[in-house]
Amino acid sequence: MSINTDVLIVGAGPVGLTLAVDLGMRGIDCVLVERKEEPQFLPKMERCNARTMEIYRRMGLAERIRAAGLRADVPMDVFVVRNMTEPPLLHLDYPSVEAARAQIAACDDTSQPAEPYQLISQYTLEPLLKSVAERLGPVQVMYGTEFEDFTEDAAGVSAVMRTARGAEEVRAQYMVGCDGGASRVRKKLGISLRGEGDILRLRQALYRCDELFDRIPIGEGPGKGRHYHVADGQSSFLIMQDSTRHWTLHAQVDSDAAMAGQFEKVVGTPVDYEMLHVGEWKQNLLLADRYGAGRVFLAGDAVHLVIPTGGLGMNTGVGDAIDLSWKLAATLRGWAGPNLLRSYEVERRQIGDRNVGASRYASLGRRKWRSMWTPEMEMDTPEARALECRLAEVADVEQRKTNEMIGAELGYRYVDSPVIWPEPGGPEHRLRQYDPTAWTGVRLPHAWVKAGSSIHDLIGDGFTVLRLGRKPPDAAPLVAALAAQGAPATTLDIPDDRLRDLYGRDLFLVRPDLHIVWRGNALPDNVTALARITTGHSTDGMPQAHAG
Known part of the structure; x- marks a missing residue:
């Protein structure tokens, strides 16, 4: 038996399921395979952070997740x-x-997220996401299916699966390994994990x-x-x-x-x-050398393993999935240049590296007070109580490093991405403080447009040219330039000077994943160059990151 699809996803944990659901919602055919017969009732992750809940809000799933969670x-x-x-x-x-x-x-x-965190155990989240994926027409979910091997050619990937019925082949244009820290896909690619392993x-x-x-x-x-x-x-x-x-x-x-x-x-x-x-x-603190090769990509624990301190493991993986999903969809629809898929590793590996470092920072803090x-x-002695008081004083400083990671959750920025307009400088990367800047490369900060309606809710599934204030410049040339590249683009007018003051510019170009590509008070002289960079095409005269 042979199955043909656009994207093959190996591994149905929260990362693989999120990727499958988002691709399915974008109308992209995908097959999701998982060696387990069904989701398992085992303890793993237990918290979706604020950024992950914003992502699930965009997917229309936030309230269902909250209803199922704590x-x-x-x-x-x-x-x-x-x-x-x-x-x-x-x-x-x-x-x-x-x-x-x-x-x-x-x-x-703009200092708050659109959604707060939600405590939900992985054994609750996985069946919920699985039920959503199974109701999407473009998604085929196959549990009890173990990935064994693959070959790649110029047109796609042929993967061999093992099921109770025997060997089966899946032919896909692209494959994504979301198969965890022991990823067989990563090993087949010959990609190594580096860092600190087997710490405790x-x-x-x-x-x-x-x-x-x-x-x-x-x-x-x-x-x-x-x-x-x-x-x-x-x-x-x-x-x-x-x-x-x-x-x-x-x-x-x-x-x-x-x-x-x-x-x-x-x-x-x-x-x-x-x-x-x-x-x-x-406990491991490991990062993959690469996030894929050719037509095969890796996401989640397959490329970054962190200590749960800070809650950055699964949540970082969901960010991987959402970055990759729209780029795969754009490529399969034919309007993406080669830099768009290339940017996945450029953008997400720096976040993986940063979050491995954040996990190390939090873990060292916890180890410090525990060592006391x-x-x-x-x-039952006065000396013992004095020792406990000193431990508590240190823990009051060091344990907070684990539980207060809002900067890592919301404030990450894609630096030197080939699909983001270059802007010199940029805010400091802070782990525990969130600076709600609207700089290029960051997630568009949340603000309420009206009660219950976030600016995030108004951003479309394609590119959005955001015009703020009562007298913003004309953005039609940029929308036309994006359309000339084949990319979906719309204009969003919000004639609110309060929001214009909060965001600090008249115009923003925002991607489907809410990250800011460009900002300004007037369009650049060469809107074609901006449109080409945004859609992943090389542009002469731009910095090396954009040269392809």
Whole structure:
């Protein structure tokens, strides 16, 4: 049996599913293959950050994801504890989704995202995205299908799959490996991961405990929250999952069976529970040398492996998928120049590198306060309490590096991209502070045009020429120049001087993924050159990045 499609996606985790859904919504035929028979009920990621939720808002999925995830009224607080029955050593207060949405709704500038974060476990998110993908006509979803090998020629990729029926071939114009850290696609390409591997090994267990959330606070223990870091010698870390009935625990123990006793020790009081799964995982900080070769691309954990500190793993992968999706669609529709697909690696690898660094920064912070624990702290002495106070003081600084990554989430900028108009300078890349600049290469900052309507909601699926203020310059020549390249382009007029002042320019050219290609108070002299760069074509007289 042979299947023909435009794009073959290997791996149906959140990254592969997001890519398939976005391609399907763009009318691009794709086949998504996954070796598992169905999504698995295993603990992995558990939070979509603000940028990811903005992406899902654009796809019309944000409210469905929120309905499936953690209740909006539950606080996202983080604690450092001895156990769940004693007073916490540290309490970091973070708002619930409900409170964060109220803060965003009341904001009248560009300092907030269009959407706050959402706690949703991967075992909840994957079936949701799978159900969306399966209802899209252009998408064919094939679980129980394992990628084995591929060959490439000038016209496409032929991949061999193994199913219960035997070997099958899929012929596609392009292939994307979203098949995780052990990516077979990446290995077949001969692309290496570099960095720090196998830094630390821990066990992770998933438990069902129906009563724990409702009983919190237990005695003098911490209140309701998201994360409970235990000050102990096992690096124990208790995480509430989206149902509030399931919990995961990370710890360094000698055996799988020991994770039951470790859960009981951390909880600190008898509860009815069932341990559903135990597995070992290792911390890595790795980045791929390349993000693909020829007609084959890589995304997600296949190209960047981070420690979950900062929550940048899956969320970075969703950014990969959205960057690649519209570029594949443009290429398949025939209007993209060669630089458009080339820009995927240029843009996303620098973000992967930055986020590996951000994860390292956060992890070192956590390691710093954890290294201060000593067995003496388990004693009931004034000296032990003094040591705990000092640990809490350091954790109050260092643990925030994990939980406050808004700059990394929203403030990233594509530098030296061949499909973004060159603009000298640019804002500093900050991990924990978001500078809502509207510089070229950044995501267009969110602002409300009217109650409940973000400027993001008005940007179309093609290129958008945004005209701000009551007297903006004519943009018709730029729209015509883009149309001459075959690219879809529209004009969006927002005659609001408040927004013009917030964004700082009269005109913006915005891509389908909301990143700013160009800005100015008048069109450039050569709009054809701008249109050619934007659509991925080489242009004489431009910087080397745009030369092809």
